[in-house]
Amino acid sequence: MKNPKEEQTYVMIKPDGVRKGLVGEVIRRFEQRDLKIVALEMFQPTHDQIDNHYPKNEEWVTRLGEKTVSTYEKYGYDLIADFGTTDRAKIGPEIRKWLLDYMKSAPLVKMIVQGLHSVDVVRKLAGETLPYKAAVGTIRGDFSIDSPALANKEKRAVMNIIHCSETPEEANHEIKHWFGDNTTYDYKRFGVDE
Numbered sequence: 386m387k388n389p390k391e392e393q394t395y396v397m398i399k400p401d402g403v404r405k406g407l408v409g410e411v412i413r414r415f416e417q418r419d420l421k422i423v424a425l426e427m428f429q430p431t432h433d434q435i436d437n438h439y440p441k442n443e444e445w446v447t448r449l450g451e452k453t454v455s456t457y458e459k460y461g462y463d464l465i466a467d468f469g470t471t472d473r474a475k476i477g478p479e480i481r482k483w484l485l486d487y488m489k490s491a492p493l494v495k496m497i498v499q500g501l502h503s504v505d506v507v508r509k510l511a512g513e514t515l516p517y518k519a520a521v522g523t524i525r526g527d528f529s530i531d532s533p534a535l536a537n538k539e540k541r542a543v544m545n546i547i548h549c550s551e552t553p554e555e556a557n558h559e560i561k562h563w564f565g566d567n568t569t570y571d572y573k574r575f576g577v578d579e
């Protein structure tokens with residue numbers, strides 16, 4: 386059994402995060418919470434890398450559609466006018482395409498973040514997926530306000546600054562996908578590891 390302090394999660398600063406100049410701010414918030422960056426790199430992703438990063442199964446893709454449908458219903462917007470259908474299973478794939486375009490639109494910064502409950506703590510620091518719902522004090526809640534109501538009218542994905550793994554299993558998978566077997570850099574943080 387690994388030490389609980391060795392839990393790792395995968396984080397990517399998305400194109401809007403890089404273009405807003407938030408690379409330093411995002412890393413600062415993780416480090417401030419006693420989490421440790423153990424791998425870090427800026428890169429321009431290929432189409433296939435992004436395509437293989439996001440799940441392709443119907444359940445996940447339909448869930449993407451679900452977020453759009455609930456926003457549209459809440460605000461009384463017309464799904465038929467924007468998508469030609471109300472079927473989540475058909476709206477989901479369209480959004481996944483926009484997501485790939487968005488993720489390729491600028492360089493990304495990828496990192497492995499390590500520490501106690503790092504998966505959950507990083508998600509908490511990130512805030513809810515849809516920035517207009519994200520609490521103040523979170524990365525998304527402090528630096529963005531986007532929602533499907535605007536993004537989908539502009540035929541694009543919701544811009545929300547960072548990606549972070551949802552579960553430890555997803556983290557393992559994403560770390561392998563993006564870093565392969567490259568070594569991470571371990572070191573002792575003052576006040577955390579000793």
Ligand code: ATP
Nearest residue numbers: 449452453480484514533536541542543547548549
């Ligand atoms: P991430 O996986 O990027 O950390 P997340 O887990 O909070 O975000 P997911 O449900 O996995 O959110 O969605 C992946 C990404 O797809 C979101 O981060 C956002 O950029 C985009 N997205 C999600 N829902 C919608 C939507 N309804 N319309 C447009 N884009 C969306």
Ligand code: MG
Nearest residue numbers: 548549550551
């Ligand atoms: Mg996700």
